[in-house]
Each structure stands twice: as C-alpha cells, then as structure tokens.
Amino acid sequence: MSALSREFDVEAIRADFPILTRMLDPDTPLIYLDGGATSQRPRQVIDAEVAYLLHDNAAVKRGAHRMAGLATDAYEGARERIADFIGAPSPDEVVFTKNATEALNLVAYSLGNGDDSTPARLRVREGDEILVTEMEHHANLVPWQELARRTGARLRWIPVTDDFTLDLTDLGTLVTERTKVIAFTHQSNVLGTVNPVAALVEAARAVGALTVLDAAQSAPHMPFDVAALGVDFVALSGHKMLGPTGIGVLWGRYELLAELPPFLTGGSMIEMVHMDRSTFAEPPARFEAGTPPISQAVGLAAACDYLDALGMERIAAHEQALTQQALTGLAAIDGVRIIGPAASPSRAGAVAFDVAGRHPHDVGQVLDSLGIEVRVGHHCAWPLHRRFGVHGTTRASFSVHTTAAEVDAFVHGVAHTIDFFGSLS
Amino acid sequence: MSALSREFDVEAIRADFPILTRMLDPDTPLIYLDGGATSQRPRQVIDAEVAYLLHDNAAVKRGAHRMAGLATDAYEGARERIADFIGAPSPDEVVFTKNATEALNLVAYSLGNGDDSTPARLRVREGDEILVTEMEHHANLVPWQELARRTGARLRWIPVTDDFTLDLTDLGTLVTERTKVIAFTHQSNVLGTVNPVAALVEAARAVGALTVLDAAQSAPHMPFDVAALGVDFVALSGHKMLGPTGIGVLWGRYELLAELPPFLTGGSMIEMVHMDRSTFAEPPARFEAGTPPISQAVGLAAACDYLDALGMERIAAHEQALTQQALTGLAAIDGVRIIGPAASPSRAGAVAFDVAGRHPHDVGQVLDSLGIEVRVGHHCAWPLHRRFGVHGTTRASFSVHTTAAEVDAFVHGVAHTIDFFGSLS
Amino acid sequence: MSNQLSALYTELVIEHDKRPLHAGLREPFDTEVHHVNPTCGDEITLRLRLAEGGERIEDISYDAVGCAMSRAAASMMADLLIGRTIEEVAPAQDHFEAAMRSRGRLEGDEDLIGDSIALLGAAKFPARVKCVLMPWKAYQAALVEARMLGA
Amino acid sequence: MSNQLSALYTELVIEHDKRPLHAGLREPFDTEVHHVNPTCGDEITLRLRLAEGGERIEDISYDAVGCAMSRAAASMMADLLIGRTIEEVAPAQDHFEAAMRSRGRLEGDEDLIGDSIALLGAAKFPARVKCVLMPWKAYQAALVEARMLGA
Ligand SMILES: Cc1ncc(COP(=O)(O)O)c(C=O)c1O
Numbered sequence A, B: 001m002s003a004l005s006r007e008f009d010v011e012a013i014r015a016d017f018p019i020l021t022r023m024l025d026p027d028t029p030l031i032y033l034d035g036g037a038t039s040q041r042p043r044q045v046i047d048a049e050v051a052y053l054l055h056d057n058a059a060v061k062r063g064a065h066r067m068a069g070l071a072t073d074a075y076e077g078a079r080e081r082i083a084d085f086i087g088a089p090s091p092d093e094v095v096f097t098k099n100a101t102e103a104l105n106l107v108a109y110s111l112g113n114g115d116d117s118t119p120a121r122l123r124v125r126e127g128d129e130i131l132v133t134e135m136e137h138h139a140n141l142v143p144w145q146e147l148a149r150r151t152g153a154r155l156r157w158i159p160v161t162d163d164f165t166l167d168l169t170d171l172g173t174l175v176t177e178r179t180k181v182i183a184f185t186h187q188s189n190v191l192g193t194v195n196p197v198a199a200l201v202e203a204a205r206a207v208g209a210l211t212v213l214d215a216a217q218s219a220p221h222m223p224f225d226v227a228a229l230g231v232d233f234v235a236l237s238g239h240k241m242l243g244p245t246g247i248g249v250l251w252g253r254y255e256l257l258a259e260l261p262p263f264l265t266g267g268s269m270i271e272m273v274h275m276d277r278s279t280f281a282e283p284p285a286r287f288e289a290g291t292p293p294i295s296q297a298v299g300l301a302a303a304c305d306y307l308d309a310l311g312m313e314r315i316a317a318h319e320q321a322l323t324q325q326a327l328t329g330l331a332a333i334d335g336v337r338i339i340g341p342a343a344s345p346s347r348a349g350a351v352a353f354d355v356a357g358r359h360p361h362d363v364g365q366v367l368d369s370l371g372i373e374v375r376v377g378h379h380c381a382w383p384l385h386r387r388f389g390v391h392g393t394t395r396a397s398f399s400v401h402t403t404a405a406e407v408d409a410f411v412h413g414v415a416h417t418i419d420f421f422g423s424l425s
Numbered sequence C, D: 001m002s003n004q005l006s007a008l009y010t011e012l013v014i015e016h017d018k019r020p021l022h023a024g025l026r027e028p029f030d031t032e033v034h035h036v037n038p039t040c041g042d043e044i045t046l047r048l049r050l051a052e053g054g055e056r057i058e059d060i061s062y063d064a065v066g067c068a069m070s071r072a073a074a075s076m077m078a079d080l081l082i083g084r085t086i087e088e089v090a091p092a093q094d095h096f097e098a099a100m101r102s103r104g105r106l107e108g109d110e111d112l113i114g115d116s117i118a119l120l121g122a123a124k125f126p127a128r129v130k131c132v133l134m135p136w137k138a139y140q141a142a143l144v145e146a147r148m149l150g151a
C-alpha cells in the first residue's frame, strides 16, 4: 500500500456514515459493497440539505424577496462548487439534471431538436452516424438508439476485446466523416475498465464529431477534470458520489451549450414567451426547465466538499488497494471468473464475476445472508453481458468507507457460496 | 368562517414548520406568502426523508439484496401513497418525474415519439391541433409549442375573458376533429381562477382528444381526485405540496400509458436491450429512466400523510377564508387592482395584483423589508400578463401555516407601500 | 448454513432446480409466450396446450433461464398444473400469488399449491418474488392468449 | 421608513426614476439592442452612437420598462457615459459591476461611477442586482456589435 492510502483513516470516515452501524439481522452488520449502484451519504451531506431547508428554503431564480435570494445563492453556490470539483472553466457550463440518464438524454434529444438555424455540428440528421461502445450502460446506449430512430441516423459501436477493453483496431473505419457523436463511458460499471479518453477524443476531433463522456462511475472515484479530458459533454449522477438522488449534472463546453437547442421547456428556461412562440435563455438556464432540485444541489455541493476533504487521489489509492485485494482473493477461488481486467490499477473498483453453474441471484442471496450487499444481474449493461456469454454477473463495488476486513469478508463469502451450493445434495 | 376552518389549529401547524421561526432581520419575523412558488416543509417530511437515508438507503428495482428490497418497498410504498392521495385507481398509473414541468414535457414528447405501431390517438402529427389556454404557466405552454414545431401540428388557445375566466364562447370552433390534445391548468397560478374541467373534458371526449391537466397549483390546496375529474393525464410538483424539490408526478390512465411510447430512455425502463434495438417495460417503469428520486418519493409520501391528516377539505376552507380576507382588504386600498376574480370561493388562494404606477419589484421590495415574502414578476405566465396589459404583478399565496394576522400584515404592507412611494418627493 | 438460507434453498427447491420436471419445449402447443425479467435478464419461454374445449391443461412445456428459485418455480408449477382443469387450478394460482406477495405473513396451503409451498421462503425477499412468479405470469399470459384465439 | 429601504430608494434613485435623463429612442445610432430580464419581463431597448472612429460615445438613448432601480440605473449610466471615450469609461463599468456583485462588501468609488453610487444599496439583493446591471449589459452588447460592424 502506498503512503497515501495508509494515511486514509477509514474508521474515522465510517463514523460519518450512520447507516453503516445498521444491523441486517441481530448479529449481521451491514457490509455495503454496492456503491456502484448508489452510494451512502455521510451526515455532512444530510446535514447540509436539512440546514438549507430549515433556514433558506424558497424558489430560486424566480423571486425577488430575501429568502429567494438566499435560496438562489445556495443553488448557484452549489453550481460553482460542482464546477470547481470537475474542473469546469465556468459554472455556466454546469447544468443540473435529475440524474446522469437525463443528462445523456438531454444531449441526445437536443441534438435532434435543431432546425436550419442550428449549426450543423449540433444537429443529427438522416445519414449521420452516432458511435457508442459495446460496454455502455443502457443510459448511454438507448438514448442514442432512439435518436437514431427519430432522425434516421445510423448507430454504430466499438466492440469489446476478450481482454475487456475497447477494441480500437477498426476505429479508423468506425469513425467517418458522417460521425456526429462519439458517446462512451469513462469507466465501465461492470468491467471496471477505464477507457482511453484521449484516443477517442482525437478520433472525434479529426472528423469534427462531438464527444459525450458518461462519467457516472468515474468522477466519484478518481481525480476528475473535464478540461484535461478534452471531451465536449460529461454526465454525472449525484447519488453515486455521496450526494442525494434526484440530481445529476451535465457539463458541456460553453460554446456548444450556447448554440444547442433546448430539451425540456417551461419556466425559468425562457427569454420571452408569446402564445405562439418563445425564445430561450442562455445556458445553463436554458437547460433547466421548471423548479430545479434545489436542496439536492446543496447536498451535492456538500458531497464535493466531503470528497475533496478526503482527497480524490487518496480515495483512488484506497479503492485501488481494495480492488487489488478483491481480485487477488477471487482469483484464488475455483469456479470464479472475473469479468473485467485481472489487475488493478489499469481498472477501477467495480469487480464483476461469474460463479460457474450458479445464477448471480443465488450468489447474491448467500452473500446477503452474510450481510454482504452486492449487486446481481446485468447491471444495465445487457449487451456487454451477452458479449461475454453470461446472463448476469455478481458485482462488488468499493467506496471510501470500505475496509480491507470487509473485502476479506466478501472474498470468504464468495468461497462460502460455492461450498454452500456444493453441499446441497 | 365555517366550523371546519375554526377547528383548524394554525398555531399547532406552525410548530411543525421550523423555518417559520426564522428572523429576516433581528426584529422582522418571516411571513412566507410564496407557497405558490414553493412550499415550506414540515419536519415530518424532512424526518421521513432522513430516516430513510439513515436506515434503508439503496438503489431501487435493480438489486436483490435486502437493503435494495427495503429501498424498493419505501419507493413503491410512496407510489401507493401518492396514488391514494390523488385518487388514482392503481399505483401503476403514477409516474415519478423531477417536477411538474418534466411531467408535462413527458406527455408532449411521448406524443411526438410514436411510429406506425402507435395508436393514432397517442401520436401528434402534421395537421393535428393542440389546444391550450391563454392562462397557462410556461410549463404547460412551451412544451406544446415545441411539440407543434417538431411535428407540424397547429397550436391554438382558448382566450381569457375580462373576468379572468376561460372564454368558452368559441369552444365549438376551437375544438375540431383535428384536436389531439387539450392541455389546461386546473387552477391559474396568477389569477387563482379554477377552470371548468368537466366542460373541457366533455369537449375533448366529443372529438376523441386527450386531456392534460396541470394540477401543480390545485392538488396541494383542495380535495383532488383524478378519477372524478375525468381527465387523461395530470401533472403535479412535490415541492408545491409540502414535499421535496426534485420530484413531480405524472398520473395517466393506465390504458393510455400502456400504449404511450417512452420519453427518457436508459436503465430500469427497458424490457430487453440489444446493441441496435430495445424494447420497453410496462408503465410506470417505462417512464422512469435511470435512478429515480427515491428519498424524495419518501418525503412526498410523508407530505401526503401530513396533508391528509389536516384534511384537504379543511385546508381548502382555511385558505379560502384567508383569500377572502386578502381580497376584501386589498379592495379597500386605492390604486390596487386585483388581477383575478374578486371573490372567493369561485377561486383559490393566489392573489395577484397591480399597484398603479409601481413596478412589482418595488412593491415586493417594500413588503420584503417588512418580512413579507411575496412573488413579483410574470410568474411564468407572460402571455396572461400581456393579456391584462401589465408587465408583472405582485402575488401573495397562502398555505396551511398562514394566519389571519399574517394576511392582515400583508394588506397593511401593501397600503404602506403606496404611502412609502407617495412620500418620496 | 443460516436459517435464512435454509428457508430459501429447501431440499425440494434444490431437487427441482437440479432435475426440473416437464422442462424443454414440446409440440403440440396452442400458444407460446416469452417473458423476461428486465432487472436480471432472466427469461422463460412457455408453451401451453389445452384440451377439452380449452378447459383442461394438457401440457405445459418451457425453457427457463434463471436462478434456482425461478427454475424450481417453473418445474413445480408445470407439475402442479398439467392434467388439471383451468377452473381447478385458479384458486391455487391466486393463493400462491397472494402468499408470495404477503412478505411471509400468509402461510401457504400445501393442499392447494403442492411442492410450491417450498418456495414461500422467498416471499420475504421482494426481488426474489419476481423470480418465483415469472413462470406463473407466463402461464397466465399464455392462457389469456389461448382464450383470445379460441374466442 | 426602514434603513433598509432608505438605502435602496435614495433621493437620487427616486429623482432619476421620476425624471430619467437621455430617455427615449433617438436617431442617429450605430447599433440597437433589446434586452429582457426573463424572470420579471423587464425590457430595455438601447441605442448607441459612436464618434471619432468608434472611440467616443456620442449618444446613448433608450426605452426602459422596469422597476425604479433599473430605470434609475439606465438614466445614471447614460448620463455618465455620453460624451466620454470608451477607454475612459471602461474602469467605471468594471468597478460598478464588481461593486454590484460584491453583496455590499465593495464600497463604490463616486469619482468613477458618479450618481450610480446611489444604486449600491441594491447590491445586497441578488434579484435586484440584475435589474441594475441590465442597462449596462445592454450598453456592452451594443458596443460589441458596433465593433463587429466597424471591424
Ligand atoms: C400552474 C403551474 N404549472 C406548472 C408549474 C411548474 O412546476 P415546477 O416548476 O415544479 O415544474 C407551476 C409552478 O411553477 C405552476 O404554478
């Protein structure tokens, strides 16, 4: 373990997560290894949201009274905090959505919503191509299928190698002059694979295509900087980064957002409204129709504070160490096949695996009886599972509050599962 | 005052809203008359959300572990609670959105998303007509403008009379065989006018058009029953009914939802996903892409409990009495013109007015200096303001926790405003 | 082995999972349905063959991909239903579904549902209830279709 | 009258609101812009006329619908800018915007911004900051446009 991760005081962190003291059965403490699905919230996040509600709650951007001013400050302050967290050059590039899924749909719909006044770059039409990958979460696949269906564009995808990485061999033919968008995940929620962002950005730039990065799994677990990544749009979820449900983020380059047609329409996103026509506000307001997730933005800002106080480098090191521990442990168990790269640090802390002859539901059930909460199924990445010939997998994912002892318990739990089913007649 | 409202113990209710003890200045208590923009939350709602987060927080509908089961129970239990609150025949007719605006956009987009397999009734196309009213909130106007623009349908609208009601004189010519949708507000957020739902539903049924009711302002303030109303779709916002931001509701008749194409796509709304195509889940899942607002649903269910414990009849009576008090008080002030029907109970508790020669910002500023928080501007109903020749209005709106003394203070505050500006050279 | 697990993975469940009865897709059949559990990707294809003017279940054959619970449920169901009349089995179906959805509050009646009583341990696990009910939902859908064809 | 209100509705503000300077739209002009505050519906149409190769502000004329603050702001701004060079007024513009956005932390420099100093009471009210800055934003936009035309 590195010096960094040795300093990381997991016990002190655990004290911030009251839910971790919960018992599932009288003698079964909770071992929560499903942060990849949704994270738990430290009390700092809950407290920030409650404090806002008890002192400053009001509608934002619509009122002139003092409470509205305080609420707007809280909300816009949260936007600045998140801009800072992801390295956005300006808070005006941060759009609050309800989750990462809406952020991705926003881009997909807006690219289909343009008219002749929309720059060609921001308008997907018949004959255009959209490129995704075979390892996408449904959230970054189905919206593009639907955009293709609505517009007559063609959907193509980058396959995944047997080594669980993107197969860039044919990138030169997959990316063409017709490619308008390359949408891909930063980190697979199943494999743990971290994708080569720079190579894909370069390929996109060469043909003037937009890049859309699904960072729902990466941003909470590693130092993350949109400016350094070079992509055009980024989607995030609050609830995967110690923040509330009901909030997500779309980051986009300002010059693109400035010309992108709106998606959801209604209050607070307009410039002028007549009965028969409307004009729209500048970003980010243009993309935030209706009353936004105000207290949730405050909670998400507190989550950024919390993560930054721990330090993203140290969080990454901590989770890397746990991932390596899990991979090594699982590799020693007969009948376990890891669906993902075998070694950290070329990958991040989601460890999915298959237990020969055992359905993931049954594996998860035995682990659950031990208090170990892992996710089972296709993890919203069905085509990827089909690619590896499995119906589903069992996935453990690690968080800031995960201990080495918990990872040990998990590895033993998997071994126990195999013994358990083996022992049945 | 009726017996009902005499029983209504406002002081006990106020004790449930900790924010009401807040001081704006050392000697200026908060008089919050902006519940029409967003309501405050009783501690019961905050506590329910926090309790969920401390005990049961997990991803819903995606996991098989016990925590996921508890979270799913909490979330689906909230759906049942809300179905019950609005009189929905089945919880499967309740779709959680992020706010009322998304609920309305969901319908507008889905009606444009169909293909040849979609029933004609659920598909808006070139040549079809969409009917709205001149008193709509932008949330129930701009999405229809955009649907019309995307599809080539024609947008028409029902005008508003000088008496602040819908002008149904020409309804016979406004509703035609081409009319696919009639979208209208239950209660104007500016005028307070409650619209004749039955007449509009009848006109729609006669031509087979769908009805979409914006109930963001009505449902929190009167007994509300979707089955009795006879409309096809209803939109609500959590944060206007003592619940959290980040959650709204679309109610729709099951047989319509069952055939309506999806809107947002991604995880949890699919049936099967292949790289090149997907099929979609049954409602309500089909319309809830991605991780939903889980703790917010729990909070909203607690808000329904709270409202039902007070009793919607009694809430309506309480707010009616306050509205009448405000109308009578304002009518006695020279230079104040009420933009809305002059008498309760033909209208509900939003009281908008114009102060001759004074911009609403300046009126609101003086009231704010007295601790009285009212909304100023066009209240996201710009065409309606244009209709009455005003740029903006000042609006007071009343809540369960509003007292007669606060309404008095408000009426005096308006009188004071006129004196104040009169006194300046 | 914990009590919790032993209540779920009973001997009967394991037996049906290992050696499922009536498995495989057979001819002849009146209707065939394909159901998916979208959260885990489990699938069942089920064929229904009716006799006696649509009143008796002559055969149920199926191909099920899923967990031990869902596979056992399919096997137990087929074994319970084949050869009986639709009227006879309706109460079993209602009772089983009610018991599965009761979170363990409703005890099962073995006379009605036979081996399926062994599945009720799953009633406490909402995510597993779906697995267990999937074959029954498929049967129901196949029946509705058969009746529509017959009508 | 509360201190809070007297800090906002100063005599100067009331004076400019009642008798705005340079109001009305005049010819000739180089560029015209129309700005709206979408939250309240306030509007300003502003015309800019430059002289001396685009270096001097020869005229600013405007038509403003808005609250006392925004109307006074337009009047004060026009009076401050007309006749001066763009270079001269740039520091005033920067200083005024910074002070307005400072939530009252930055005291204004009257030598730089003239009568507009009377508007700084609004700096504590975020919603009003927009009202006050709207004419300045309009001037800026008109200037950018004029330069693009000139270039
Ligand atoms: C009548 C009406 N409809 C729709 C809305 C939109 O609600 P939300 O902003 O929560 O989406 C509002 C509130 O602003 C409203 O008053």
Ligand SMILES: Cc1ncc(COP(=O)(O)O)c(C=O)c1O
Binding pocket: A036, A037, A099, A100, A101, A102, A137, A139, A140, A185, A187, A188, A189, A214, A216, A217, A237, A239, A248, A380, B267, B289, B290, B291, B292
């Ligand atoms: C890689 C990835 N993308 C997108 C999402 C969707 O996030 P959400 O459900 O919060 O919209 C998830 C989480 O489920 C994910 O893991």
